[in-house]
Amino acid sequence: AVEGATATRVEVIVGKPSRITLDVCLAQMGLRARDCLMIGDRLETDIRMGREAGMAAALVLTGVTDRRTLRRSPIQPDYVLRDLRELLAAR
Numbered sequence: 514a515v516e517g518a519t520a521t522r523v524e525v526i527v528g529k530p531s532r533i534t535l536d537v538c539l540a541q542m543g544l545r546a547r548d549c550l551m552i553g554d555r556l557e558t559d560i561r562m563g564r565e566a567g568m569a570a571a572l573v574l575t576g577v578t579d580r581r582t583l584r585r586s587p588i589q590p591d592y593v594l595r596d597l598r599e600l601l602a603a604r
Contacts, residue, residue, distance in 0.1 A: 529555075530562035552600070554578055556588040564588070573597060 528534070539546060546567040553559020554576025563570035572578060572590040575597075583593065594600055 529558035530565065532562065532566050535562060535566055552594075552597075556583065556586050556590075560590045561588050564590075571600065 535546075539549070549568045551559060551563025551566070551568045551570045552573060553563070553570070554573050556572065556578050560570045560572055569592070570590040571592040571594055572583065573594050573596060574580065575595070578586075580593075583589075
């Protein structure tokens with residue numbers, strides 16, 4: 514989108530699934546990736562970024578990804594949740 518709007522080539526991508534922003538956030542909060550859980554609804558961005566960073570990853574089925582897409586994908590989460598209420602119930 515930036516390239517289309519500005520006609521300028523982007524040198525570094527910091528959006529998902531790039532780890533740049535994630536690593537900065539972890540450092541600012543003093544957290545280790547292995548102690549965190551990435552939660553998202555997109556396999557190619559949210560879940561991929563979490564897994565590549567060394568986090569556990571939870572896919573929420575209330576968004577973009579459905580079970581059929583999940584079965585066919587090489588990117589697999591550690592957990593699959595119908596919605597975020599399941600996460601709270603697991604506490």
